Amino acid sequence: MTQPIDLYYWPTPNGGKVSIMLEETETPYNLIPVDITAGDQFKPDFLAISPNNKMPAIIDPQGIEGQPLSLFESGAILLYLADKTGQFIPKQPRDRYSVIQWLMFQMGGVGPMLGQTHHFRQYAPEKIPYAIDRYTNEATRLYRVLDKQLSQVEYVAGDYSIADIAIFPWIVPHEKQGQNLADYPNLQRWFDAINQRPAVQRGLALLSEKRVSNMDEKAREALFGSRQLDQR
Template identity: 55%
Template sequence: MIDLYSWPAPNGHKVHILVEELGVPYRLVPINITQGDQHQPAYRAINPNGKIPAIVDHAPADGGGPFTVFETGAILLYLADKAQRFVPAELRARSDVLQWLFWQVGGLGPMMGQAQHFFRYAPEPVPYGIGRYQNETRRLLKVLDERLEGREYIGGAYSIADIACFPWVRIHKMTGVALDDFPRVQAWYGRVRSRPAVGRAMDLLRGSWVDVTTSSDARHNLFERG
């Protein structure tokens, strides 16, 4: 059994998708980041970075006691390795998938997150910030579009690289960047979105989603608390 501490946001959705794809038993523990649950000492003991998601695996492969993993790239790799699915075993193919996984966690996610923030959440318009992060989002989407030429999925076969990228591409409208100039990304997005496990994952905690633009408490807990 895996305890999955999460919330319906792009980083949470990554792990939602993988546990649904794997069909592993899990218990979803909502961490309401709009109410500040991520800052509570009990959760910080699980994830010292105070972000979502995190997991506690009560049946780790080494047979030892419960094992905690935080940071989405690490969680995806841990679960995929344990199940021996969605990450290749062959050296070159594995490295290929991991390069794109790290590309997402180091680039696509942070840049789209900042684009979303300045475009949608900043209390005052900051033209430089909006332009800077929207331009970088477009550049990264172009990189992904070029990668997908002649491929259905980022690593050839569906993998944790696709699972990591999908939830961030999903929020492109919230960044103010359209996908019109990235036809291969659009086609890839449709292929991933049509997977039944992805549909189930997107429905997890759907009713709990909060529009941060309408809640001063949410803005405080997400953007102002240390």
């Protein structure tokens, strides 16, 4: 009997990557909210699973060789679920590494840079023109990279894969990054196609009512304040 995976989750782009993958692969899971605006990410039980105090994280009771496996880092989780289910990653090595390189593009570029764009455009307590320009320009550059790639292929690495699943949730809030998808016709076509997938819609709907719009001081302290530096 298949036991459901425990998904430690909050409705952010990184959280959305894993919820979409679980929905796409029809993998049973238990949803365990980790309210990062209230500081749940600093609780000892969660840190035992995710020592970097970031979500998402998973525990698979039937992990490697039937033994429980816990994982943090959304990219690692996507790779694990792709291998576990045999879906959304090619078996042929050349194609597999094409998917992995675009997954790493998301992990090393799209996520960190667009995250900083969100921070300085929306959440920073003071408007710093240099930072806003720096990260908005980098967002533009990354969008252009994706648009060029998508002028040659239907999906980022050819067929629909974990690379697309990783990138898509970060493109959803494009307006907050100072971007207009009409400026990127190939990216717009890709975005619209993925946005219509029922599993994507279900994955992004999880706890959507909890998504932060106006951040209070308690949430700001939990996400960006000195609590990040506390010894644990």
